[in-house]
Amino acid sequence: MVEKARLSLQVSAEVERALADLAREEGTTKTEIVRRGLRLMELVRSVHAEGRHIGFVKDRSKLDTEIVPLW
């Protein structure tokens, strides 16, 4: 079984508020918001590293690949 150690992180009050607001709006925890946000950022960085572009469209047929997050 994987050990579930936890690390404590101190953040600014502004970031704390932003995380709390997002968590409330999404109906989840701040940790989950951090997880989603970091994954999103990683995704964008990896797409850029491949020389492709990532973003939003009204018409989904314009996308080469649509990304549907599982949250």
Place this chain on the structure above:
Amino acid sequence: MPEPASPGLAAPESASDLPPDLAALLAGLARASDMGADDILSSVTTLMRRYRAQRALGTHFGVAADPSRLDTELVQTGSLVTDLVRRLKPDEHDEERGARLRAEQRTALLADVKGVVLFVALLVGVITVTGICGWLALFSPDSPLETQHWAQTMLAAVVSGAVSFLVGRKVAGK
């Protein structure tokens, strides 16, 4: 009055527990971007806000090789993803606008001509049929009885069709 937090860090009550995988991801991003965890989390919340706002507009999220296909692109500023760029169509030059308007006028004129030609052809057809049937039914006693019946039927159909059309237009106009 609470103690002011040190730059970039909050009071202890703002501390969050982070699972090791996220801490590792955060540390990796911090190394790659040469920024502190707080700045990265600030960017993360901004990114999440913009992502949510876009999705609330009903847009689809995805990847394209050609950036011009994206309505709004996520771009990197330095090492972090923080910005959205909305792509706007370039301003139309006068020549392009004139050419577009001329093309639209031609298309509209062609559609009008088609409509008028069709209407005139139908009108001429109906008048011709009505005239022939009227003449056969009313002014041609020498024509066979069967032909007169056929002509009367056609005439009745045309008249009832015309009445229905006129009544329908009047009702629709109210």
